[in-house]
Amino acid sequence: MYQSSDLSLESNVIREIKPKIPDHEKDFTQAKMILKQISVESGESLYDHLAEIIQRALCDRPRNVMDNFEDFSRKIRQNRYHHVPEGEEIHEKEKNEEDFEGKLTKSRQFIEDFQKLQELRANHDTEDDDKILAEKVIHPNLMSLKSIYDLIGIGMPSRDIYLLTLSQEKFLRDKNIKSCRFWGKIYGLERNYWIFEVQLTEEAIAERLQKTSKEQISEENVESPLPASTTTLKDETSKSKNAIPPLPQSKFVPNPDTPAESLGEGVNRYLYYASNNAFGDKWHELPLATPKQILVSKQIKKALTGNLSAKVISYPKMQHDETEAHLLRALIARITASTFVAPLNYWVARKPTDISGEEAEETEEEEEEEEEEDEIENDTELFRNPKFEPPSYKDLKYLSFWVHVRPFIQKHGRIQTYKEQKIKDGEEQLEEEEELEEEIEEEEEEQNDIENVPPLLNPCTEDVISCDTTPAWTVKTIHNPNPVDAVTLMRSNLWPGAVAFARDKIADMIYVGWAQKYCARNYEPPNVPQMHDEYPLGPDILEINDPTAAEENEHRQKMAQNEKLEATSDEDDGEGEETLEETEDDEE
Numbered sequence: 001m002y003q004s005s006d007l008s009l010e011s012n013v014i015r016e017i018k019p020k021i022p023d024h025e026k027d028f029t030q031a032k033m034i035l036k037q038i039s040v041e042s043g044e045s046l047y048d049h050l051a052e053i054i055q056r057a058l059c060d061r062p063r064n065v066m067d068n069f070e071d072f073s074r075k076i077r078q079n080r081y082h083h084v085p086e087g088e089e090i091h092e093k094e095k096n097e098e099d100f101e102g103k104l105t106k107s108r109q110f111i112e113d114f115q116k117l118q119e120l121r122a123n124h125d126t127e128d129d130d131k132i133l134a135e136k137v138i139h140p141n142l143m144s145l146k147s148i149y150d151l152i153g154i155g156m157p158s159r160d161i162y163l164l165t166l167s168q169e170k171f172l173r174d175k176n177i178k179s180c181r182f183w184g185k186i187y188g189l190e191r192n193y194w195i196f197e198v199q200l201t202e203e204a205i206a207e208r209l210q211k212t213s214k215e216q217i218s219e220e221n222v223e224s225p226l227p228a229s230t231t232t233l234k235d236e237t238s239k240s241k242n243a244i245p246p247l248p249q250s251k252f253v254p255n256p257d258t259p260a261e262s263l264g265e266g267v268n269r270y271l272y273y274a275s276n277n278a279f280g281d282k283w284h285e286l287p288l289a290t291p292k293q294i295l296v297s298k299q300i301k302k303a304l305t306g307n308l309s310a311k312v313i314s315y316p317k318m319q320h321d322e323t324e325a326h327l328l329r330a331l332i333a334r335i336t337a338s339t340f341v342a343p344l345n346y347w348v349a350r351k352p353t354d355i356s357g358e359e360a361e362e363t364e365e366e367e368e369e370e371e372e373e374d375e376i377e378n379d380t381e382l383f384r385n386p387k388f389e390p391p392s393y394k395d396l397k398y399l400s401f402w403v404h405v406r407p408f409i410q411k412h413g414r415i416q417t418y419k420e421q422k423i424k425d426g427e428e429q430l431e432e433e434e435e436l437e438e439e440i441e442e443e444e445e446e447q448n449d450i451e452n453v454p455p456l457l458n459p460c461t462e463d464v465i466s467c468d469t470t471p472a473w474t475v476k477t478i479h480n481p482n483p484v485d486a487v488t489l490m491r492s493n494l495w496p497g498a499v500a501f502a503r504d505k506i507a508d509m510i511y512v513g514w515a516q517k518y519c520a521r522n523y524e525p526p527n528v529p530q531m532h533d534e535y536p537l538g539p540d541i542l543e544i545n546d547p548t549a550a551e552e553n554e555h556r557q558k559m560a561q562n563e564k565l566e567a568t569s570d571e572d573d574g575e576g577e578e579t580l581e582e583t584e585d586d587e588e
Contacts, residue, residue: 052076110163110279141165142182145508151478151487152501154512156185163279164194171196171273171283176204183272183332184497184511188306191276195332196283198271205264212263252532258418260290266379266407266415267294267333274328276306284308286329291413293318297330301523304328304515315525331515333409339498340406341460341490342507343391347382347405349457376456378407379415390504393477396488399460402473402500407456465494468520494518 035047053073057065065072142165149156164182171180183195200208261268273283300314308325312318318326382405395401407415454462463472474491485503492498497513535541547555 049073049077142168145506148487148501148503148506149510152489152499154499154510160278163277167275167279167283168196171198176200181508182510183336184513186304186328186331186511186515187513188304191306193274193276193304193306193328194278196273197336198273199269200264200271202264208263258291258412258414260288261414261416263288267337267409269379269381272329272332274308274325284325286325286332289326289329289333293322293326293330294333294409294413297327297334299526301516301519302327328515334517335495335498335511335515336509337406337409337415339492339495339500339511340404340509341402341500342405342509343388343396343502344401344403344459345385346388346502346507347403347457348385349376349380349382378453378456380456382456388505390502393483393486393488396502397475397477399463399473399475402460402490403457404454404460405457408453410453460490463494465518465520470518470520 032047035050036045038045053076056076057072062068062072142161143158146156146158146161149161168180168182171177178199178201180199181197183197186193186195263271268288272286274286275283296314296316296318299316302312302314304324304327308323308328310324312322312324312327391401409415410417412418460473465472470493472492472494474493476489476491478487478489479485487501487503489502490500492500495511495513495517497515498509498511500509501507
């Protein structure tokens with residue numbers, strides 16, 4: 001019995017030791033099924049992709065497939081989704097050649113512009129030009145501000161800043177331009193805007209105002225003749241027997257638009273030039289801002305395209321002849337009015353004089369006393385203080401050391417209050433004129449009280465974002481690494497992208513963003529105005545229920561009684577008159 005059990009155990013061990021016969025067909029099918037598993041994301045299988053790679057490699061026979069296998073497979077997948085028909089395939093070499101030619105043309109244009117600028121420098125006297133540029137340039141060169149831009153977080157390549165310095169120099173060489181400042185960059189859906197802020201001289205402003213006044217006078221003198229179609233219609237209707245009654249005309253008179261501020265005043269104190277390139281000959285002057293455009297820009301939210309001639313489709317709509325250039329100008333005015341800040345005493349209301357010695361000290365003391373007595377008006381021009389002593393970076397952390405430099409825009413879209421003068425017929429006397437001036441001054445004071453317009457050089461501590469708890473500004477100091485060279489920046493939360501910075505005796509503001517104001521809640525477009533009444537409501541128009549038969553009978557009875565009473569009263573009056581006549585005859 002023991003021997004039989006041992007033999008059975010040995011047979012089982014031998015069976016386990018024997019190797020299995022490989023089944024190649026089964027293994028092949030299993031591997032093929034694994035490779036044919038479809039991906040959930042792309043909907044493809046590795047088997048089909050490898051088969052296509054092998055097929056394309058055998059047909060096209062490209063060089064160094066093994067070295068560039070990953071790029072080869074990636075291109076095959078791209079062509080699968082973006083199929084190009086036969087005969088219209090664009091090879092990589094042609095694409096690269098086109099890109100190379102485009103870069104060549106840009107570089108050639110840049111070289112030509114640079115040569116033109118060198119010619120301008122050579123034609124003018126270098127000493128005189130250097131003096132003029134030194135008087136005009138308010139800020140240091142943009143290349144010197146490159147390090148500050150990098151610390152602040154505005155990443156502009158050095159090539160663009162160098163091109164901007166060249167274009168700034170082109171502006172400053174114009175005699176009509178008093179100062180030029182790089183305002184910032186606004187992103188667009190198609191192209192971006194580079195913007196410069198320019199201030200004209202008083203002579204150039206006077207010349208432009210004269211031209212505009214002459215054009216307005218010529219337009220008023222031109223009489224617009226009536227079209228011939230209207231006259232013929234009137235004649236036909238008068239001659240015809242069955243004349244058609246005239247159509248009803250609307251008596252609605254819209255409210256007159258508040259006039260825009262003239263050049264060199266208020267919102268239009270500065271001119272703005274925009275271009276899609278950092279350096280180029282085509283710098284387009286933006287039109288002057290009007291109150292209506294500013295009010296419309298407050299009610300809409302729209303991303304700019306980068307094309308100044310593009311139409312603005314929105315509600316409330318702009319005028320038919322207004323384009324994206326007008327909207328861009330209105331946005332620039334709003335951003336500068338609310339975000340242009342500087343350290344305290346960096347800007348002064350009085351122009352610095354060239355007097356030196358004891359006379360200068362006396363004049364400064366007199367000016368300080370006058371400034372304390374007289375309040376600064378909202379539309380006064382400020383000047384940089386040459387004797388500015390920068391505060392420490394520890395003090396600049398507080399908002400009380402930062403001040404608004406540009407005046408605020410009022411609710412009606414102007415910086416200056418609009419004076420509505422009532423014109424009377426005939427000659428106005430001096431007393432009436434004085435009364436009108438007093439009334440206008442009272443109206444201005446009432447408007448300022450109602451609108452609560454903050455004055456110029458107002459501290460940033462009073463800035464608040466309405467309907468939100470977020471602060472209007474975030475202050476930050478950056479050491480690099482010496483605290484003497486620290487940069488203090490003020491980042492606006494109301495207009496994301498606006499940054500004001502200060503470093504030693506340098507202070508400026510720059511904007512880089514989409515020109516979109518911060519909104520705590522989702523944007524809600526304004527409601528459509530209510531429909532006007534077709535006719536005035538009154539008792540003559542309102543419908544009344546018809547009276548019943550009983551009510552009609554009562555009304556008839558009352559009318560009959562009234563008639564009887566009137567008849568009896570008339571008879572009594574006649575008898576009384578006869579008796580009076582008889583008594584008079586008896587007396588005689």
